[in-house]
Structure formats: C-alpha cells, structure tokens
Amino acid sequence: MAFVDPGQIRDADAGQKGDVLLRVEDVSLSFGGVKAITAISFDIKQGEIRAIIGPNGAGKTSMLNVINGFYHPQEGEIWFRGKKRKALKPHQIANEGIARTFQNIALFKGMSTLDNIMTGRLTKMKKNMFWQAIWRGPAEREEIEHREVVERIIDFLEIQHIRKTSVGRLPYGLQKRVELGRALAAEPALLLLDEPMAGMNVEEKEDMSRFIIDVNQQFGTTIALIEHDMGVVMDLSDRVVVLDYGKKIGDGPPDEVRRNQDVIDAYLGVAHD
C-alpha cells in the first residue's frame, strides 16, 4: 500500500487481504425530493478491485461521494476500517485514507505534472508555515522525502517524459494518468476511481487497465471503480455491484453478475433466452 516500500509496510490498523475494509449499510441519500440512493448495502474487502456499475443516473457517482464522505447519507451507516463514520469536514475526509479521481478531470491545468502529484502529498506535510517560509532545513528535507515518493509514482505510471510539462497541454489519456498519480500520492487505503477510462481509445484503456491492476497487485491498494466499459469491468474487478435507479440489483463476481437476469434486463441489454 505504501509507496515508500512497495507492499511491505502497511498501516497498523489496515487489515489482512479479504477483511472488510468498508461497509455500506442500508444507506439512503436524497436531494430534496429526488432519491438518489435507496437502502443500499454492500462491502469492499481489503485488497480487492470492486466495480460499481449501472446505467446513467443509477446513483453510482453519488455512491462514490457517500463512500469518500463528501455526502453524508440521511439514513444508514458507513463503516470504515471497523469504525462507524460520522459526518466529516473536507479536510478530515482527505486524512481518512480515501483518495479519488474524478469523472471530469480535476487537475491544476497550469501546474506541471510533478507539482500536481505533489499536491497529493499535502495532507502528509507536517512542517508549518514558519518552517515553510524559512525553507532551508526541515521544510526542505521534508519536501525531498515527499518528492521521492512522488518520483516513484512518476516512474510507476511511466510519465517521466511529462514530469515538467504543464498538465493543460497534455492529451486526455495522460491527464487521467496524472490524476491517478495524484490520488496515489496520498497513499490511500481505499482508492476510488470515477470512470477512469471514459473517453479513452483502446490503447489508452489498455494502459490504464494495466496501471490499475499493477497498483492493486504491487501495493495491495483496495480499489473501487465506476466504469461503463463492460469488457474492462468484467476483466478487472474481483466483485461487481450493480445499481439501477438508486437500488442495488446485483452483487457478486463478474461471471455471476453477467448471468443475473435483473442485471441483463436493466443494463447489459441482452435478450431473454
């Protein structure tokens, strides 16, 4: 999980592979009169790749926002690392150990790849403004440590050639990769990917799939992702949860979900036998 020493160091409270990392219990979320999510329960296990799929407006992104604490559900509970979660403020969310990428890339366009990924380390920087202002000494040493972690990520994602390029000038596929890099920089216990492959061509999708699998295998990072490309979802994920109109209609390994008649009706669009 930690980038500093791949796969070796784990947080003390991080569980073994297969333990439940996050549990969603009976969660409902509504915006005014619109019910986005209705009484949904599922869990995400340590070390797995969990996909959330469903047609447009099924409540996938809302679900992701609930998981990372951006929305607090009106009903139901979220259990993360064995603790029930209260409503959180944004900076608390960032320290929770959950990092995410966005459906529509949210990077600092004018900043370089390196600086963008460095921002992912912000919550881990401990030196206060005083030391930052003096710079020489402790603050500089701290930055060097963080830079090393970031360089490992750059190496991992094979984006050395755009290290110093401002992100706004990069093609879409590379921007997505930089965003993944920024999320990884936080060394998250749980990584949320909102449509990591939307708008990519086949080659970019293959690259991205490989990075997702590598992150999962090399660092043991638990990943929850939303994706529309069924082939990708079925290949990548260990388990899939299917939403439709804010309700859960299927949950299980890809093969099982593929055979589930409700899922076929709602989403996959294959005819009855």
Added chain:
Amino acid sequence: MADAVAAASPAEDTFPKLLLRNARIRGDRPAIREKDLGIWQTWTWSEVADEVRAFGLGFQELGFKRGSRVAIVGSNRPCLYWAIMATQALGGVPVPVYADAVAEELAQVLADADVTFAVVEDQEQVDKILSVRDRAATIERVIYDDPRGLRDYDHARLHPFTHVQEIGRRRLESDPGAAEAWLAEIDAGKGSDISIMLYTSGTTGRSKGVMLSGERCIAAASDTVAFDKLTDRDEALAYLPLAWVGDHYLNYAQGMVAGFCIACPESMETVLQDLREIGPTFYFAPPRVFENNLTTVMIRMEDAGRLKQRMFHYFLGVAKKYGERILNGERVPLTGRLLYGLGELLVYGPLKNVLGFSRIRVAYTAGEAIGPDLFSFYRSLGMNLKQLYGQTEAFLYVTAHADGHVRADTVGPPAPNVEIQIASSGEVIFRSPGQFVAYYKNEEATREAQTEDGWVHTGDAGFFAKDGQLKIIDRAKDVGKLTDGSLFAPKYIENKLKFFPNIKEAVAFGDGRDYATVFINIDLNSVGNWAERNNVSYGSYQELAAHPDVYGMVEEHVASVNRDLVAEEAMAGSQIRRFLILHKELDADDGELTRTQKVRRSFIAERYAPLIEALYDGSDEKYVETEVTFEDGRTGKIRATVEIRDMAEVPSAPGAREAAE
C-alpha cells in the same frame, strides 16, 4: 598522444579484459549512468566490475556454462550492459534482440541462435518470451530487471536480476576462491572467441546472426577511438537499440576501449530531455533524428515573437555563409568571423543548448543519406557532424569523414585500416579490421557475403569521387533503369523528397517502367501544424493526407525535386511524372519499415500493387483496402480512395539549371 588517447594493448583482446583494465587504471572514473527517479545515478568502472562479477557468479549458479548463448532484450539499462559483460566474461555469447521486436521475430532469433538464457528488461519482454516458449525450447531461464507486474508469475525459471547478483555476492562471501575463479574465466577467454552475435535488421529478408570476435571488435574500436581522439573524459548517451551494431560499437566497444562514460536515458520518451542534461561529447543519430530536430525547431520558431524570428533567420543566414568554412578551418573575412561570433552568442549557442548539442566534439550520422541542406545546417552551427558508412558485417565502420574534410554528398574515405574496392558490378566491397567471422549456422550466406580472400560484399552501389571519398548511390539491387534506358536510383529521388519537412517518407518506382512515380507519406507534425494555422480541420492521418491543399503543397515539392533532377545530367530522365499520398503511415508493425525504420521496398511494392498499377494506368484515383496491425497486435482494415496527381514535365533545356535556382 599515446597517453591522451587510450588504446587497447594487445594483452586486452576481449571486452572483459578491458573492463578489468578500466577498473584498474581508472576505477574512480564514471563508467555508466542512468537516470532513476529523476536523479542521475553513476557507477564507476570499479563498481561496474563488481556488479558484473556478482551477476556472473550468480549466473553460473543458475547453470550458465562457457559457450551458453544469452539473449539480451530491452532498452538501454545498465544491468543489460552488465549482463552482456558478464556473459562475455564467462565465455558465453550475448545475443541482443530489438526490444520492440514482436513475439514472432523474437522467436525466430531465439530459435536460430540456440539461446539458453534470456536477460530482459521487464514484464513485456518476459511475456513475449513465455508466449513463444514452444518455438524456443532451448530457453532454460529468464532473468528480468524490472519486477513490476511479475509478482504472481511462476518463479521456477524466472529470476530478478538483483537476486542473481545476490546469489553471486553470497558466493563471493562464502567461497574464498570465487573471485579468483572469475578472473580465471576471463583469462581463459581468447581474442578469437565469438564476442557477440548481432542479428541484421532484415532489410533484405530473414535476419542473419553476424558473429563478431573480440579481437576484431577491439581492433576496429581502437582505430576509431584514435581517429576521433576519444578519451575517458568523453561521454555518450546510450539510447540506440542494444541489438544494433551502432550501439554496440559506438557506446559499448568505444566506451570500453577509451574508458568513457555512457549514460542511459530515463525512458525512451525522455531521450531529448536527457540529451540536454547529459550534454554528450560524442553523439550519433540517424539522419531522421536530425531531421525531426530541425523540423521541431522550425515549427517552434514560427510561434516566436517577430524580433526573435528576424534575429534567428538573419543569423542562420550568417551561419550558412561562414559557419561551415570556419569549422573546416578555411579563410573567412574578419567581419564574417565577428558576425558569426555574435550569432553564436545570440542564436547558435542557445539553440545547441536546447538540443543538447553544446558539448559535442564529434557527431556522426549514418544509415540513410542525409539531405545536404540538413547536413550543412548542423555543421554551420559549429557542430562537428560527420558521416560514416558501415554495416553490421564490418562491425560498423567502412568509411568515415575525417575532421575538416567533410562533404554532405559523400560518406568519406575508407576508415583507418579499411580497404575498399568497387566491384565491376558497381558494388562496394571491403576488408576491415572489425569484419565479421561468419553468419551463425548459415555457411551459404557467409560464402555469398565474404570471398575466400576476405572481401565482404556490402550490397551497396557506389563510386569514389575525385578526392577519394566514397559516394553511395543506393542498394546495388535497387538501382534500375527506365524503359528508355535512363538511370533510375530510387533512394536518390526519395532522399530529395524527404528533405522537405512536410514529407516524412517517400517510395519511388520506375525500374523497367516508362517513367518514375512516387508514394508519399506526409509528416503529421509538420503538416498538422500547417493545418492548425490554416484552419484546416482533420480527424486522422488519412483525412489530412487526402486534403486537396495538402496535395497542392506536396505537388510543389515534387515539382521542385523534378527541377533538381533535370539539373543533373545523369538523373534528368527519372523525373517524377505521377505521385500519390498514401492513406496510412508506413509502419514497422505492418512490416513496411524495418525496425531501424528503413523502407522495405519490395514488400511495399507487393502490398500496394493496385496503387502502383494505378500510377501507370492513367487513372486519377484508386480505391484500396489495407490491413493494418495495431500496437497491441490486433489487425484491422483501412479503406480509402487515393487521389493520383500528374506532374508537368520539366524540359531539360540548357537553361534549366538557372530556372531551378
């Protein structure tokens, strides 16, 4: 001089012996660098010797025996160079394979060379080898550098490079005789042993394993190290494919002989940035790289402010007038020198700095003919760019320009200790200190290429100019005649076309036909930039290539080439009468180019036969379907209707020369 220029003494007739020598006499000098996590890491010669020994001793534990053949697959990584050294030290034969070879090509080489071990870069290469295991059954073990993604693989016959070194280091600790045994292995190596096997690029069919001996390699490298006065203060960027003779000669062999440092780039995409950071003193690049550089510079200058543009173009004019003469040590008026000095300060210096050429003492280009203007451009900036002509069978050098005697249209006089003759057929044949021993398991090909008394056939047609410099026209078998008997040298025409930044590739036809025609590939960078400026929208290469304005532009280029051709008596007959712009880029994955990016003429002629037919049947367009291979190995089809343009004939009147100017 003898001290300044380190040459190998006769005692060091193999590369491992040279490695020991370098560790002994310049142990603290940098030997190899690699950029890792954004920082340049350096190993000195004595550290390299340690790394090589650790790997070699571990390698033996895995079953390596004297004579084992070891495939080396990957880009330029220090540990792959060490694997080459370790293999040679233990009396094995390294067989580098192109990193971008598809599984099929890889299987062919592995099987042909009877490879028992493979040292590879990463998961991609491991996967390729595993996928062809059935055809390369002799492979016993695979050793990899980058562990990424390989965690869940079966490690029974798969080993990380560092683990092999670990085994070696443990052996060194526990067994006091291990170090001595290693030295004894090196001592047992003879200069006449096969040092390396390099596979030819396969421009002409199946690639052959060229066997080179240590003493010949070192003799050749010693000659050129002295010729270009290379010392252990020099530095080169090792970015050329490991499997190509150029890398093995220019970086590996010369580096070993002269003791200079080679720097491995961070990744293939960062080569240009790494070049800037390292600032090599010795540099080699194929003409294509120089061409791309120039194109990029010109495109970026168009975005510069007006003042900068005017300054740039003014001083380029100055450089054109005086630069090359200054470089060649000719007499130049004082005003010229002053202006040139000012230009160096304002334009040439910064420009060379941006390109990473600031420290270059000697630069070479080879592989294809270089456009005279392109060549002069770099030389006029004060860069000592020269040409060499060579091939794998010669262990590179056949001819090379000497400092101060450089011409764009020749490849120079014979390199030191090389003899050259022109056979009656017009083919260039040579005898050289580095020439190959034989092709591996291919006596017939060896007999065809090498005569009894040691003359090697190059397959290239050429002649000596009056000043004793060799001129290469084309592949001997490619030079043909039109039906009216006039000479047709396709490469000559193509090179003229390719000098235009808008034209990336051209393939000319005409042998045995009534007139000459060409296929053209536009340069997407350059033409794309033009399209952006002129509000031409396009969705793909195909769409842009078919645009009428693009055709118009290319037509002008072709017309200008025709005017050039007419101006030269021998070539006047082969001016281009019809041309078309291909609907797809020529690509090595489709077999249209070799891995070294050379056009495979006969393959293209076969593949696009309907288009060639259309060039000669008078039709003005043709519908074609072409199969293409994507990078992931799948195939698809491109359909297009390709337009064909007629060119007006340029009269070869006496006044044609003036008109062309």
